[in-house]
Amino acid sequence: MKTQKTWFITGASRGFGLEITKAVLAAGDKVVATVRGKVAEFEAGFNGNPDLLVVTMDVTNEQQVSGAVSAAIAEFGRIDVLVNNAGYGLLAGVEEASNEEVRQNYEVNVFGTLNVIRAVLPSMRARRSGHIINISSVGGLGAYIGWGLYGSTKFAVEGITEALAMEVAPLGIQATVVAPGFFRTNFLDESSLFSSAQIIPDYAETVGVMRDFAAKVSYKQPGDPAKLAQAFITLANAKNPPVHLPLGNDTLDRFRSKTAAFEKDIENWYDVITGTDHDDVHAQAAVQA
Incomplete structure (x- = not known):
């Protein structure tokens, strides 16, 4: 007989969060779904x-996060799987975005993720069990x-997840970072994507082209969110889950292209790369050889 898991899923009202919530419930597990508003409307859908x-x-509100985790444990007794899904996109040239626009993106995507991890881990450590799944992006593997x-x-x-996985492994806890490619969700519409207020004409042929492209491909992305949700079910039930899980052929192609280019740079700059140690280190290496 299957043992029910309890999932804690942030940003569950739409996109990946909603699809994962539906898939987890259909699989017979329990879900604590966090939303920023319209609770009754969300509940009615189930x-x-x-x-x-x-x-x-709100993942940026530590008090709310602590309260939500406490409510989850009071209701279901435990949290087996944490899915840090809440986040949003910022489309802007590096020079174009204001300090406030960048800081807010970090508040949600990075510090919000950390808030939830810190709130959930004490109960997982106490039980010596749990799986933390953080959602990254193809853009977290290679820049666009x-x-x-x-x-x-x-x-x-x-980077946070990679280190976390090593830190919590001796405690019986697992950590995975999932990097989805372009999936057919609302990520590229105004509900999840913000563009910088400032638009600099000199970047029309680079960032400007990307803005036009993003508008044209919205809801035409290759990835199927329902299949992504099933991949999460498989991941959470794996005995030995990976630390890194790229999802989508586009993500895999992007990562392989980046690593191939990186290897080429290493080949071309090998003497410079390997020639920066102290002379005594070179001498010691020669003796050992």
């Missing part, structure tokens, strides 16, 4: 499912024009 608890929570600032928040999530 016909009073007793395995669903909906809580109001116009997405450098948003991508940098996801690069941060990649």
Whole structure:
């Protein structure tokens, strides 16, 4: 007989969060779904499912996060799987975005993720069990024009998760960072994507082209969100889940292209790269050889 897991999913009102919530409930597990508002409307979509608890929570509000985690444990006794999904995109050239626009993107995508991790981990540590799944992006594996600032928040999530996985492994806890490619959600519309207030004409042929492209491909992306949700079910049930899980052929192609270019740079600059150690280190290496 299957043991029910309890999932804690942030940003569950739309996009990936909603699809994962539906898939988890259909698989017979319990879900604590966090939304920023319209709780009754969200609950109505699930016909009073007793395995669903909906809580109001803004990931940037530590008090709300702590309260939501406490409510989850009070209702279901434990949190087995945390999915840090809440976040939004910022489309801007590096020079174009204001300090406030960048800081707010970090507040949600990075510091919000950390707020939830810190709130959930004590109960997981006490039980020596749990799985933290943080959602990154293809933009967290390789940069794109116009997405450098948003991508940098996801690069941060990649690094945080990689270190976290090593720190919590001896405690019986697992951590995975999932990097989706372009999936057919609302990510590229105004509900999830913000563009910088400032637009600099000199970037018309780079960032400007990307803005036009993003508008044209919205809801035409190759990835299927329902299939992504099923991948999360598989991931959460794996005995040995990976630390990194790219999802989508576009993500895989982008990462492989980046690593190939990186290897080429290493080949071309090998003597410079390897020639920066102290002379005594070179001498010691020669003796050992």
